Amino acid sequence: MTRTRRRWRSAALVAAIGLGFLVAPGAVQSASAAPGPRPSFHLPFPCGDQWRLDSWGHAPALDMVRVPRSATEGSVIAAPADGVVNQSFYHSQAGNVIQINHGGGWFTTYRHMQVRYATAGHQVFQGQTIGRVGHTGPTSNGTPHLHFELAVDANGDGQASWGFAGSERVRPWFNGVEYAQSNGQTWLHVYSNNCGEMPGVASTSSRMHVFVRGTDRALYKKTYAGSWPVSWTRVDGSVLNSAPAAAAWRDANGAQRVDVFASGAPDANGITQVLQKTSYDDGNTFSGWQVIGGNLTTQPAATVLNGTLYLFGRGTTETSTAVPPPGTTTPASVSTATPGTPGSGAPPTRSTPHPARRASATTRHRPGTSVPTCTPTGSGGAVRRRPGPVRRSPAGAWGT
Numbered sequence: 001m002t003r004t005r006r007r008w009r010s011a012a013l014v015a016a017i018g019l020g021f022l023v024a025p026g027a028v029q030s031a032s033a034a035p036g037p038r039p040s041f042h043l044p045f046p047c048g049d050q051w052r053l054d055s056w057g058h059a060p061a062l063d064m065v066r067v068p069r070s071a072t073e074g075s076v077i078a079a080p081a082d083g084v085v086n087q088s089f090y091h092s093q094a095g096n097v098i099q100i101n102h103g104g105g106w107f108t109t110y111r112h113m114q115v116r117y118a119t120a121g122h123q124v125f126q127g128q129t130i131g132r133v134g135h136t137g138p139t140s141n142g143t144p145h146l147h148f149e150l151a152v153d154a155n156g157d158g159q160a161s162w163g164f165a166g167s168e169r170v171r172p173w174f175n176g177v178e179y180a181q182s183n184g185q186t187w188l189h190v191y192s193n194n195c196g197e198m199p200g201v202a203s204t205s206s207r208m209h210v211f212v213r214g215t216d217r218a219l220y221k222k223t224y225a226g227s228w229p230v231s232w233t234r235v236d237g238s239v240l241n242s243a244p245a246a247a248a249w250r251d252a253n254g255a256q257r258v259d260v261f262a263s264g265a266p267d268a269n270g271i272t273q274v275l276q277k278t279s280y281d282d283g284n285t286f287s288g289w290q291v292i293g294g295n296l297t298t299q300p301a302a303t304v305l306n307g308t309l310y311l312f313g314r315g316t317t318e319t320s321t322a323v324p325p326p327g328t329t330t331p332a333s334v335s336t337a338t339p340g341t342p343g344s345g346a347p348p349t350r351s352t353p354h355p356a357r358r359a360s361a362t363t364r365h366r367p368g369t370s371v372p373t374c375t376p377t378g379s380g381g382a383v384r385r386r387p388g389p390v391r392r393s394p395a396g397a398w399g400t
């Protein structure tokens with residue numbers, strides 16, 4: 001009987017431990033190595049800037065200089081996604097360094113900064129200025145540039161090592177495009193889409209809706225019906241990777257509806273999912289988010305022509321061809337709807353559910369998760385000196 005009781009007790013203890021894991025996901029997460037979905041990263045520079053990216057001999061790290069290069073020194077560095085500053089300090093080799101923790105195990109690191117405007121623990125939002133490009137630290141070789149690294153906390157210690165082969169750095173992604181797969185690569189004129197967010201607006205016959213993305217990246221709305229409410233209404237808690245777009249319209253079935261669109265998280269193939277939410281009661285209640293296609297690199301824009309809804313946004317290549325609605329020409333300013341996205345076809349209606357379009361998913365590369373297999377030095381954040389400059393560019397390498 002004592003034995004039985006003991007057995008029961010240990011069973012209860014096991015159950016309690018299991019429950020402990022369930023109710024304390026934060027504690028479990030810090031000990032597990034599984035990273036969350038990759039945030040939707042922009043180039044770490046203000047909207048519209050153009051930069052040259054080089055992997056030199058330290059892929060997947062990138063060195064960045066501005067176009068024109070003479071404008072590099074002092075250029076603003078903007079957070080590529082929301083996050084919390086994890087490190088901000090002067091390193092004897094790398095100069096002024098900032099590292100941002102973007103959540104889910106994803107980190108970005110910036111070296112040789114002229115000046116740092118954020119200190120450890122500061123919450124930063126996408127597009128926020130965190131410092132300026134410089135040439136601090138001896139490994140900058142005195143050449144103004146930004147050394148950038150994306151990293152994944154692979155060992156689950158809550159940190160991301162950087163600065164040496166074998167650290168937790170991985171291939172960078174900007175606007176859904178992967179960079180620095182190998183050494184000796186150059187990208188010219190990479191355009192920053194790290195822009196501010198516009199609200200999505202839509203009006204029915206009697207009401208006007210405004211939709212924004214909150215600082216928690218969830219969808220919020222205000223509805224005007226004779227007056228404005230004081231507070232924003234949180235529509236739901238799904239994390240969005242872009243600001244919303246909205247359209248109020250009467251569809252092919254004659255149904256009055258309000259649709260809201262936004263980009264969601266990338267799927268396993270790195271394809272950013274475009275989401276849709278619909279209301280059939282004048283915007284009072286919305287259905288859940290539905291995945292309707294993939295891979296816009298901008299906030300979408302929505303409009304309606306003759307009972308058909310069209311969605312526009314820039315794709316991952318600047319040569320994307322617009323697919324205009326029948327009988328119209330596409331304005332030049334909206335010339336980059338992406339083939340294979342909702343912009344290229346008819347929208348969902350209630351009678352014909354919209355199939356998810358993932359035809360191109362199998363041809364895409366998976367997100368870069370491999371790291372160099374060199375032996376780590378074991379000291380996170382350490383900078384290893386390189387044997388010499390990397391040849392390949394007439395301009396010469398500008399350090400590590």
Ligand SMILES: [Zn+2]
Binds near residue numbers: 058061063146147
């Ligand atoms: Zn470098």
